[in-house]
Amino acid sequence: MKFIYDMHQMMVAHKVILIYEGDFTQETTKSILTMAERNLDSSGEESTIKKKIFNVMVEALQNIVKHSDEAKDGGSTDPGHHAAIFLIGHEQSQYSIMSGNPVKTANTGPLKAALEKINSLDKDGLKELYKEIIKNTSISEKGGAGLGFVDMARKSGEKLEWAFIPMNDEFSFFCLKVNIVKTKEAVTNE
């Protein structure tokens, strides 16, 4: 039973206020959003910050839902093996939206390239990239092409933090952390 306490201690140490592990669907996305919104409402967080958090959460969660097929062919028969994770951290000066999901290592190249490109751009560069993608992607590609990452970077205003942790010969665990920095006044008032 000690793991319950350990888990609790780890969450406290890492300032994690919400954690979900398992299968991700549109229904779980909606439930997690509702829970997080209630949480933020009761904490009296500023509406602009709340909206940014909501925005980044939707993109992060729907990214996992969209890529769940890849997660499903993980090769292992243990269903828990292929599940993804979603976390929200709350530190004094910022919120962090974090996600982790398995991706085929062979497919990480374009993902890394997209993330590197996004992180190399400033505010105006991101705006141009967003417009370019939205104008030029066809219906079949809707939802793809990294528009979600561009939007997360724009709403956050910070660089995206990411890593690929090797899981086995075939899969890597894609970890993503998006920070939403609170406004200065809000931090001082805390």
Added chain:
Amino acid sequence: MEILNLEGTSDTPKIILDKGNKIFEISGRSLPEDSVEFYKPVLAWIGNYAKEPLAATSFTFRLEYFNTSSSKLILDVLSALEEIPGMQIEWCYQEDDEDMEEAGKEFSELVEIPFSYKTV
């Protein structure tokens, strides 16, 4: 002409397209799982309306939130509206919502329709 009336849900917007009463409005939240499917009837309705539009149409967007896959479909809606003479867009956003204001300005740069902005 038939009225398109969709009740809003926690992940889809409320939509009223009513030529008779001159109400053309999309409001609320748009984060459906399949945005292409969700906006199909809207695009179809606009396609029909384009055959016999009113002399002037004011189409209102009063969105609280939309995800990136909806943003592509909103651009498709705007592109369909662009074909209709006498079209104008009223883009409404909450006063402190700079991201929604910015989103409206960006859409206005992608299509040739006059936009007016209103805070709610």
